[in-house]
Amino acid sequence: MKPIFPKWMNMLPTLGFFAASGTAVLVIGGFWYYATPKFWEVGYMPQQPGSGFNHQIHAGKLGMDCRYCHTNVEESWHANVPAVETCMNCHTENRLNVEISTATDEKVQFIRDAYAEGKGIEWRNIHVVPDYASFPHNAHVNAGVSCYSCHGQIQGMPVVAQAQSLSMGWCLDCHRNPDENLVPKDKVTDLYWVENHWFNTMDENGNLIPVSAEERAHKGIDPQALVDTLKRNPPQYCGACHY
Ligand code: HEC
Ligand code: HEC
Ligand code: HEC
Ligand code: HEC
Ligand code: HEC
Known part of the structure; x- marks a missing residue:
């Protein structure tokens, strides 16, 4: 399917926003735009209190399910620590x-x-979407998008670092083509399963490298059947995320 919004259009709101305002705003705005964490947020890893918290030990080695601690992820708009x-x-x-x-x-x-x-x-907050954009956390988890797609291999992280940019372009990239990100619902929090069956790896820029359809078929999964069952159609119109 041809994308409704080509990728370069992600820049449009920003450009339009700047064009509509004066030059002074453009200079300040330009500085703000390029100086905000957006371009270096991937990898953001603040110092946590005490000796911190180690996901590799708790969620990896001890095998605790994410929902033991992040109890809200299926029920509420905001996740919780x-x-x-x-x-x-x-x-x-x-x-x-x-x-x-x-x-x-x-x-x-x-x-x-x-x-x-x-x-x-x-605890210091790592992942933040600005208030003017609405991000219903539960809708994603319930739709069958794994924690892995957005947070990376948390079960292997001694210290959590931000794995994805969380920019508008990032949201839209997946909303245009969510299929590759959908996993069986009971595997949403099983990140090693997801890593073995769905993504071969994630590169240092957070790009997911999906396992090919042939490989998935070889592992006994029919991705098309899953996509057909889940039938996800994430919104791309401005008002879905901005109102
Ligand atoms: C289900 C039991 C359980 C819960 C709940 C739990 N922990 Fe642990 N935690 C452990 C065990 C077991 C170890 C020791 C693991 C080892 O030595 O390999 C540990 C180790 C630790 C360590 C030492 C890590 C290190 O580097 O050696 C810290 C710090 C810690 N936990 C913090 C926390 C915090 C903060 C919470 C709450 C958010 C928490 N734990 C909840 C079982 C738990
Ligand atoms: C034993 C409790 C515990 C378990 C189990 C656990 N977490 Fe956490 N998680 C925490 C604590 C405490 C923090 C806050 C400290 C930190 O960021 O390391 C946290 C932070 C996070 C953050 C960063 C939040 C932010 O500020 O943006 C993410 C993402 C996350 N966890 C995902 C997961 C995933 C995915 C799993 C399952 C694979 C999981 N967690 C399992 C306790 C837990
Ligand atoms: C579609 C992407 C996506 C998926 C899937 C996802 N998250 Fe998140 N998560 C985010 C974003 C974006 C934020 C920041 C939200 C905000 O600022 O309102 C966040 C925030 C969090 C936080 C921080 C909450 C706080 O109080 O600061 C935790 C913890 C967390 N996620 C855990 C998880 C766990 C566990 C899973 C899997 C069950 C998961 N996430 C699945 C994108 C996602
Ligand atoms: C990895 C894929 C992925 C990413 C990244 C992602 N989404 Fe989604 N989003 C989905 C899917 C799948 C749905 C569910 C669509 C459905 O149920 O048909 C969804 C649904 C939504 C909805 C509608 C929820 C509802 O109740 O209908 C909103 C709003 C939304 N996303 C906002 C965001 C924002 C804002 C971001 C970026 C911060 C984002 N999404 C990032 C996959 C993603
Ligand atoms: C899937 C959710 C989603 C949709 C749909 C969406 N946006 Fe956004 N938008 C976001 C998020 C998230 C941010 C914040 C990005 C960041 O922090 O970098 C954002 C940021 C913006 C900004 C601030 C400038 C910037 O880039 O930082 C403007 C202006 C904007 N969006 C306009 C629009 C317009 C116009 C549309 C329709 C063509 C639209 N958005 C559709 C999620 C969305």
Whole structure:
């Protein structure tokens, strides 16, 4: 299918916006446009409190499902990070749900301190879409788009870094052709499954390299059947994301 919006048109709103305003605004706007994090957001990895949080250990090695902590991802417009109580399910002193080494004990002291003081841990936010664009997080997860497509291989990340630009062009690229991003719904949070069956890898610019249709067929999956069942048709008109 011919795309409704060719790629170069992603620039149009910006250009139109600048053309409509004066020169002074153009200069300031130009600076703002090129100086905003947009072009270097991929890889953004802020320093987290305490000894941080390691997804490779929890979601990778221990195999915890994303939804154990990110409880809202299927229900609400915004995803959530867990409260300190969730961590205390395992990191309470003397609680023997799981074996925790002495070395780890020191590393988790900041969790117990925060809990004892009745405070939360102030995790620094990594992925942000500006307020003037609406991004219903749950609609995507429920549509069968894996966390992998937008956040990368989180199960292998000791520290979360932003994997995708989150720009308007990025949203539209997928909305024009979502098929390659759709996975069986029960595999949305199983990122190693997704990586083995759906994408061979993601390069350093966040480009997903899909597994070919032949390879998928070889692994016993019929992508077309999935696409036909899920029948996704993401919106491309301005008002879907801006109102
Ligand atoms: C044991 C709890 C836990 C589990 C399980 C877990 N996470 Fe997280 N996640 C956190 C915490 C705490 C943070 C905030 C600190 C950080 O960014 O590392 C976080 C942050 C994130 C962020 C960055 C949020 C932002 O600020 O933009 C993403 C994306 C994410 N998790 C995805 C996942 C995915 C995908 C899985 C499953 C493969 C998963 N998480 C499993 C606790 C968890
Ligand atoms: C289901 C149990 C469980 C939950 C819930 C849990 N953890 Fe852990 N965590 C563990 C285990 C087990 C280890 C030790 C893993 C190891 O030594 O390989 C660990 C290790 C750690 C470490 C030490 C990491 C390192 O580099 O050695 C930190 C820090 C940590 N967890 C933070 C958190 C935070 C923050 C939360 C809440 C968002 C949390 N954990 C929730 C089980 C859990
Ligand atoms: C279609 C892309 C997409 C998919 C799929 C997706 N996310 Fe996100 N996620 C985003 C974007 C964009 C943001 C920033 C949203 C905002 O600023 O409102 C975000 C934000 C988050 C946050 C931060 C919440 C906070 O409080 O700061 C977490 C945690 C998260 N996602 C986890 C997940 C998990 C777990 C999955 C899979 C179950 C997932 N995401 C699937 C794009 C996606
Ligand atoms: C990797 C693919 C992908 C990316 C990236 C993506 N989307 Fe989507 N989007 C979808 C799919 C699939 C749907 C569901 C369409 C359906 O249910 O028919 C959807 C639906 C939507 C909807 C309509 C939700 C509803 O309830 O009907 C909005 C609004 C939306 N996306 C906004 C965004 C924005 C804003 C971004 C960028 C920040 C974005 N999307 C990035 C795949 C994606
Ligand atoms: C799928 C969702 C989506 C659709 C459809 C969409 N936008 Fe956007 N738009 C976004 C997001 C997300 C941003 C913020 C991008 C960023 O932070 O870089 C944005 C940013 C913008 C900006 C700010 C300038 C810039 O590039 O930073 C303008 C102006 C704009 N959009 C206009 C439009 C117009 C006009 C249309 C219709 C042709 C449209 N948008 C359709 C998601 C969308």
